[in-house]
Amino acid sequence: MKKLYLSRLAPNPRKPIILMASKGLNIDDIHDIEVIDMDIAQGDHLTEEFTRINPLKLLPVLVLEDGTVLNDSQAICEYLDRVYGERSVMGNDVVHRAKVCSMRRIAELEVLYPLMMGFQHSHPSKAHRVDQVPEFAPKSVQRAVDALPYFENILKEKQYLVNDQLSYADIVLYIALDFAKLQKVDPMAQGEGIARFYNMMNEQFGLKKMNPEK
Numbered sequence: 032m033k034k035l036y037l038s039r040l041a042p043n044p045r046k047p048i049i050l051m052a053s054k055g056l057n058i059d060d061i062h063d064i065e066v067i068d069m070d071i072a073q074g075d076h077l078t079e080e081f082t083r084i085n086p087l088k089l090l091p092v093l094v095l096e097d098g099t100v101l102n103d104s105q106a107i108c109e110y111l112d113r114v115y116g117e118r119s120v121m122g123n124d125v126v127h128r129a130k131v132c133s134m135r136r137i138a139e140l141e142v143l144y145p146l147m148m149g150f151q152h153s154h155p156s157k158a159h160r161v162d163q164v165p166e167f168a169p170k171s172v173q174r175a176v177d178a179l180p181y182f183e184n185i186l187k188e189k190q191y192l193v194n195d196q197l198s199y200a201d202i203v204l205y206i207a208l209d210f211a212k213l214q215k216v217d218p219m220a221q222g223e224g225i226a227r228f229y230n231m232m233n234e235q236f237g238l239k240k241m242n243p244e245k
């Protein structure tokens with residue numbers, strides 16, 4: 032049995048859950064994957080046992096049957112996309128894959144990552160991990176906001192970021208927009224295209240929809 036260590040509310044662990052959902056699959060119903068829920072607030076990922084699996088103490092992690100450890104959300108999504116379901120979320124052909132790769136890198140590096148830095152440098156729960164520089168937090172969040180017009184220009188003309196189908200790039204941007212709310216950035220106030228996109232993704236993959244019991 033493969034083991035997928037997750038925290039269902041955190042941005043990076045949400046990627047594999049949404050990726051599978053976008054392929055019509057429920058991560059909890061895959062016959063050869065055991066999902067292990069970790070509580071970041073309780074420090075489940077800081078134990079000695081988990082540190083042996085991922086010395087970086089970060090989620091998500093997928094451990095394959097032969098013991099191979101994939102400790103990065105992108106790598107896990109690449110694996111899941113190829114192994115499960117029909118349609119590829121990473122791209123159907125070489126050019127489509129390259130376009131998805133480019134767009135998801137921009138969403139990740141220009142929006143999600145600066146927001147993560149904003150959170151890590153400001154939130155009390157991260158003080159044990161990060162040598163916090165509080166003045167850096169708003170500047171980092173602003174950097175993410177400054178990148179949003181790039182996506183607005185695309186989404187005011189198109190339903191999805193790449194071609195006419197949902198891809199991994201959309202998943203990364205959606206997760207980043209949802210995470211932005213924690214830092215008082217309203218996804219509904221970043222332009223018509225982003226607002227429509229955010230609503231569409233949120234209806235399908237929102238935290239409430241994916242975690243009805245929470």
Ligand SMILES: N[C@@H](CCC(=O)N[C@@H](CS)C(=O)NCC(=O)O)C(=O)O
Nearest residue numbers: 041042043044089090091102103104
């Ligand atoms: N590059 C990693 C980053 C993973 C990451 O930052 N995970 C966060 C949740 S979004 C985490 O585990 N944080 C725990 C902590 O900060 O203590 C990936 O994408 O998998």
